């Protein structure tokens with residue numbers, strides 16, 4: 001029993017797409033920058049401030065380097081939601097001034113992209129094309145390019161879908177768009193650190209979230225990469241002390257930034273082992289599920305190795321979650337909408353029928369954070385609950 005009266009149970013954690021555990025080593029770094037070196041990176045008159053400023057610069061240089069950008073091209077934010085808002089809403093004034101008010105995106109984006117774009121559509125008269133990917137869950141480069149027009153300001157396409165794990169062709173798209181006046185924004189909340197080679201492509205704007213790679217919640221980044229002398233003409237959506245090139249004013253959360261730095265370094269160092277182990281876990285899970293009747297939602301061949309979305313024939317996903325909640329923590333679709341029973345907007349946009357889209361289950365894992373998971377036990381429960389085939 002903990003102080004709050006919770007009984008600590010070892011529930012296998014298969015929901016890293018919602019958030020990850022902060023490694024105690026990373027937490028120690030955060031604690032250090034809270035309790036020892038606690039200065040404000042903006043304080044110019046003493047050693048505390050100087051030390052914080054230097055540390056932030058080191059973190060900035062490293063993190064920018066992971067996507068092939070320069071330190072001055074990265075600003076710290078509170079996470080991918082804020083980065084998406086700064087990128088999308090921040091481009092709007094330029095679109096209005098230049099008469100380029102067309103935006104292309106996909107219908108499988110996270111709400112943190114869909115909602116700001118709907119705002120631009122409804123409040124500012126932008127025209128937004130929401131592309132549907134079909135059952136593979138992958139939006140094709142050709143489908144995007146087909147919609148491209150002279151007045152297309154921006155393409156916003158996510159890196160890795162948070163419900164299916166399907167990797168979108170952002171690198172290929174970047175190579176083509178770089179030769180046009182259209183800017184590319186990529187919400188890389190789920191892909192950052194995991195498919196690093198894609199993000200070194202010439203993408204103009206990249207949103208990063210810390211808590212999907214073992215950093216604390218509440219920190220992230222926005223990369224604004226230059227095109228030669230040119231860069232995405234962002235205008236601020238918030239005003240204050242002028243920090244972060246005036247695009248994200250506010251006192252820098254040095255402990256969180258240092259936590260992000262440490263977690264990203266760890267992830268980079270251990271990525272090949274992480275990938276191998278995550279792949280092996282996916283094989284074991286799929287092998288165990290072989291005794292049940294299920295379909296995989298999305299193209300596994302183009303997926304990250306640690307996210308799998310399945311629908312079990314005739315089985316209500318919520319009922320299964322309740323049944324296994326003391327053993328396994330999983331999610332239906334996006335965490336932000338999991339309180340409601342509406343079909344997943346991602347699975348619906350893939351053209352899947354309502355019953356399949358409502359009952360999609362997302363398994364997502366870091367092999368080192370799973371604790372006690374027995375895929376055979378899960379498969380046995382599912383098989384027991386599944387209606388017998390007639």
Ligand SMILES: Cc1ncc(COP(=O)(O)O)c(C=O)c1O
Pocket residue numbers: 017018078079080081082110112158160161162187189190208209210211220
């Ligand atoms: C694809 C995607 N974009 C954006 C977000 C929001 O990220 P943050 O929690 O850092 O604001 C998430 C988080 O679930 C996500 O999966």
